[in-house]
Amino acid sequence: MSTHPRLSPEELRSYRWFGPNDLRSFGHRSRARQMGLGPEDWKGKPIIAILNTWSEINPCHLHFKVLAENVKKGVLQAGGMPIEIPVISLSENFMKPTTMLYRNLLAMETEEVLRCHPVDGAVLLGACDKTTPALIMGALSAALPFIFVPGGPMQKGQWRDQTLGSGSDAWKYWAEKRAGNLTEEEWCEIEEGIARSHGHCMTMGTASTLTAITETLGLTLTGASSIPASDARHWRMAASSGRQIVENVWNNLNPCKFLNLDAFHNAIVTEMAVGGSTNAIVHLIAMAGRAGLKLPLKDFDVISRKTPRLANLRPAGEFLMEDFYFAGGLPALLNQLRDLLHGECLTVNGKTLGENISDAKIHNTNVIRTRDNALSEEGGTAVLHGNLCPNGAVIKHSAMESRFQKHTGPAIVFKDYDDLAARLDDPDLPVTADSILVLQKAGPVGGPGMPEWGMMPLPKKLLEAGVRDMIRLSDSRMSGTSYGACILHVAPESAVGGPIAFVRDGDLISLDIAMRTLTLEITDDEMAKRRSEWKAEARKIDRGYLHLYLNEVTQADEGCDLRFLHYTGTPTPEPSIH
Numbered sequence: 001m002s003t004h005p006r007l008s009p010e011e012l013r014s015y016r017w018f019g020p021n022d023l024r025s026f027g028h029r030s031r032a033r034q035m036g037l038g039p040e041d042w043k044g045k046p047i048i049a050i051l052n053t054w055s056e057i058n059p060c061h062l063h064f065k066v067l068a069e070n071v072k073k074g075v076l077q078a079g080g081m082p083i084e085i086p087v088i089s090l091s092e093n094f095m096k097p098t099t100m101l102y103r104n105l106l107a108m109e110t111e112e113v114l115r116c117h118p119v120d121g122a123v124l125l126g127a128c129d130k131t132t133p134a135l136i137m138g139a140l141s142a143a144l145p146f147i148f149v150p151g152g153p154m155q156k157g158q159w160r161d162q163t164l165g166s167g168s169d170a171w172k173y174w175a176e177k178r179a180g181n182l183t184e185e186e187w188c189e190i191e192e193g194i195a196r197s198h199g200h201c202m203t204m205g206t207a208s209t210l211t212a213i214t215e216t217l218g219l220t221l222t223g224a225s226s227i228p229a230s231d232a233r234h235w236r237m238a239a240s241s242g243r244q245i246v247e248n249v250w251n252n253l254n255p256c257k258f259l260n261l262d263a264f265h266n267a268i269v270t271e272m273a274v275g276g277s278t279n280a281i282v283h284l285i286a287m288a289g290r291a292g293l294k295l296p297l298k299d300f301d302v303i304s305r306k307t308p309r310l311a312n313l314r315p316a317g318e319f320l321m322e323d324f325y326f327a328g329g330l331p332a333l334l335n336q337l338r339d340l341l342h343g344e345c346l347t348v349n350g351k352t353l354g355e356n357i358s359d360a361k362i363h364n365t366n367v368i369r370t371r372d373n374a375l376s377e378e379g380g381t382a383v384l385h386g387n388l389c390p391n392g393a394v395i396k397h398s399a400m401e402s403r404f405q406k407h408t409g410p411a412i413v414f415k416d417y418d419d420l421a422a423r424l425d426d427p428d429l430p431v432t433a434d435s436i437l438v439l440q441k442a443g444p445v446g447g448p449g450m451p452e453w454g455m456m457p458l459p460k461k462l463l464e465a466g467v468r469d470m471i472r473l474s475d476s477r478m479s480g481t482s483y484g485a486c487i488l489h490v491a492p493e494s495a496v497g498g499p500i501a502f503v504r505d506g507d508l509i510s511l512d513i514a515m516r517t518l519t520l521e522i523t524d525d526e527m528a529k530r531r532s533e534w535k536a537e538a539r540k541i542d543r544g545y546l547h548l549y550l551n552e553v554t555q556a557d558e559g560c561d562l563r564f565l566h567y568t569g570t571p572t573p574e575p576s577i578h
Contacts, residue, residue, distance in 0.1 A: 006250050009044040013144070016577055017118035018042045024578055028118065046080045046249040048242070049119040051110060053131045055089030060128040060207070061151055062198040063229060070235045071123050071149060074242020080249070082242065085113055090130045092207075100477065101449025103130040103137075103283075104553070104562050105545055107290075110138025111565075116575055119144065121249040123241055127151025127200040127229075129480070132210040133283035136219065137561070140290040143256045143571055145248045147241045147348050148219045150211040152229030153321035154199030164194045166201040167481020168315040171455065179463035199229025202321040204313035206480030209276030210283060212330050213267040217287075218347030219255055222356040226329040228322050244349060253350060259291045262342035266353060268300055269340050272307040272379025273333060275316035277480025278394045278488055281381070282450075286559030292567040297383045297392040297557050301516060303340075304379035309398060310336055310369045315483040316380050316399040319367045327367035331360035336371050384487065386518040387527065388473075388499050388509065391491035391557045397513050399483035401469040408510040408521070409434040409471060411503050416441040417453050425460040433467045436509045440501060442476035443493025444553045444560045448546065454478035454488040471511060473518075475500055475556070487511065487518060489556040495537070496555070502530035 010019065017028045032042060050071050054064035068084050075082040088106045090099040114122055121144055124135040132148070139146040157164025173190050176182045200207035211225035221241055227234045248254075264284060271280045281300055288295045310333055312318050319327075334341065335357045343354025362368045369375055380398035397405070412435050414420040420439055423429060431437075437456050444450045455478040458470060471485045475493035478486050492498030499520060503509070508521040520527070541547050552562040 007252060012046060012249070013120045014042065014047040014118040041081050046120040046246050047118055048075045048080045048082050048245055048249070049114060049117060049122040050082055050084045050125065051087050051113065051122055051135060052084055052125050053087055053089040053128075053135070054125070055091060057094055058089040058091035058128055059093065059195065059198065060091075060200040061089055064125050064151065066235070067125055067149065067151065067238050070238035071125070071242040074239035075123075075246055077239070078243040078246035080242075080246035083117075083119065085117070087113060090128055090134065092128045092130070097447055098449040098451035099128070099130040100451065100560070101447070101546070101549065103134045104549065104565065106131065106134035107137035107141070108565065110135050111141040114139060114142035114144050115572065121145040121245045123245050124148045125151065127207060127211070129200075129206040129210065129279065132207070132214055133287055136214065136287050137290045140256050140259070140287065141565065141567075141572070143254065145245065145252065145254045146219075147221070147245045147248070148214050149238050149241045150214065150220060150225050152199050152227050152231070152234050153202040153208055154195060154229055155197040156202060156320050156322055157194040157196060159190045159193045163320070164190065165203040165314040165320055165481070166194055167205055167479050168203050168483065169194060171482050175458065175463055175468065178457070178460050197230050201481050203315055203481045204274055204276055204311060204317075204321070205315070206277040206279040208321050209271060209274065209280045209480055212274055212276065213270050213280060213284065215330055216267045216270040216334065216353070217259060217263050218345060218353060221349055222347070223329050223331055226321055226325040228325060248348060251350070253348065255348065256291060258346040260345070261293055263345045264288050264293060264295055265299075265303065266341050266345060268303045269307050269337060270330070270334065272304045272381060273309060273337055274311040275309050275313060275375070275380035275398050278381055278396050279477055279480050281394055282477070282489065282556055282560055285557070286561045289559050289561055290567055292569060300381065301383035304381055304383070307337070307340060307379040308371060308374035309376045309378070309380050310371070310374055312367055312369060312375060315481055316396065317375065323364070323367045327364035328360060328362045331357045332362045333368050335360040336362070336368075382513055382516055384511075384516050384518040388503070388518045388520040389490045390499065391555065393487050393490045393518055395485070395487050395513070396483070400485035404469070404471055404485040404511065405513045406511070407434070407471060408508055409436045411436050411438045411505060411507045411509055413438045413503055413505050414440065416446075420456060424457065427461060429459060431459050431462065433462060433470055436471045436473055438500070438503050438509075439472070439474035439476065440494040440503075442474050443490075443495055444555060445550055446493055446495030447476065448550060450475075450477050450556065450560060452477050452479045454486045455482040455484055456486075473500070473509065491555045491557045493555060497531070497534055497536060499527065501534055502527065
């Protein structure tokens with residue numbers, strides 16, 4: 001528990017709004033009364049903001065109205081006053097070109113909503129991919145006590161006798177349909193059965209990966225990250241979180257004070273052990289940056305090489321999140337990795353991570369492997385370097401065909417996604433199973449927003465020939481639910497003059513997973529010549545958030561945050577209430 005003395009009512013942040021005997025506080029109190037509140041609602045009580053990312057166009061968050069009510073119940077039970085505040089809902093399925101473009105906008109909104117209102121702490125409701133890091137980034141910058149409440153994974157999908165995993169099986173069966181092995185009727189049946197309830201993807205995609213690392217960081221209650229969204233235990237966890245945040249406000253237990261490099265080390269161990277989404281790397285770097293910490297890409301690879309993969313979950317394994325929960329969930333997995341973790345790291349329940357996982361047991365060793373029966377001796381993701389990616393690239397080698405562990409092939413270059421869509425299935429495209437598909441202008445600036453275009457579809461003529469994987473290389477991301485030999489996050493990106501911009505059709509590219517290298521097989525002189533001939537395209541956006549984003553976004557190896565939101569070491573002043 002925090003060693004800070006327990007706060008008095010007059011030390012609550014909200015007291016600045018409601019406590020003084022002056023005209024401004026009169027206005028605050030009178031308007032609170034206008035809402036049906038009275039002194040018994042604010043006097044001597046922590047006011048807790050519940051930041052709700054519910055939206056009718058976000059299927060992952062459809063249950064958040066009820067989720068918020070359960071948080072409120074817990075806050076009231078603990079003697080606090082809950083205030084629900086809506087913030088942007090980042091609907092992964094519907095926002096274009098990508099929710100990643102708007103992650104920083106939600107982070108900005110979270111920070112300012114918490115700063116400008118009379119609140120003492122916050123409960124953050126998130127689930128869909130980008131809401132988790134965005135809410136945490138903003139809350140860390142606002143520097144108030146907070147707890148994250150994950151929305152939980154949806155039920156398993158089902159098609160006839162087949163269990164379906166969201167995302168993963170969409171890519172799989174789409175490839176079979178394009179190859180002529182699936183009828184339109186069967187495809188429609190899969191569409192009807194792959195998403196059967198509210199909640200985020202039930203594979204170990206980006207959503208499940210991010211909530212798992214959030215729990216490991218100590219920002220949720222123990223075991224919260226893998227409870228299925230439709231399970232009644234999920235409501236009880238939400239109420240417990242409401243009770244806990246009130247206690248944390250009184251004790252000034254603030255994550256921005258206890259998150260350190262050791263906690264982020266633990267989070268990387270988790271990401272590798274669950275075979276998690278490559279997207280987690282970008283988000284972890286950004287979250288750490290808001291806490292004033294730097295996570296070099298090399299740290300991810302160092303930790304990956306010594307972390308066994310224990311979670312047998314799609315897309316890199318067999319099972320789904322509901323299986324993971326009943327097999328013991330994240331605490332059981334982490335208890336297998338105690339020697340790799342900094343168990344002394346504090347968490348939002350006032351206990352250390354080591355204390356929280358000490359009694360956790362595995363109930364199904366097919367789903368959560370033991371150390372002596374690991375799926376692999378190292379983590380699911382590798383970090384690459386070379387003349388094609390001076391600042392790094394990533395690949396989820398646990399989810400690709402093993403023949404690509406070491407491979408050299410000729411490049412087939414697409415200048416942007418429209419070019420890819422127009423030419424990919426051209427029968428005359430000179431592509432073979434050994435070719436390397438290269439997509440340019442798909443990064444943070446080029447996309448814009450670094451869309452999930454990295455899991456490029458395979459050319460139809462190769463699918464018809466039985467090919468189901470090939471190397472794809474881009475400065476974009478891929479869905480955490482997808483799979484294949486996809487080299488991602490190439491930095492610097494092509495739109496700012498990174499070497500990926502200089503690749504030409506027929507150039508040989510070499511990948512070596514063991515050596516962690518990615519090489520464009522041209523001479524240094526030829527690279528310099530192509531660099532001198534390259535010209536940046538003029539930007540066409542000169543207004544709104546997108547204009548701000550394009551001028552401030554950093555590259556993938558820096559977390560794709562906005563430069564002016566980076567941690568400076570000096571807290572932003574509290575707002576004047578006069």
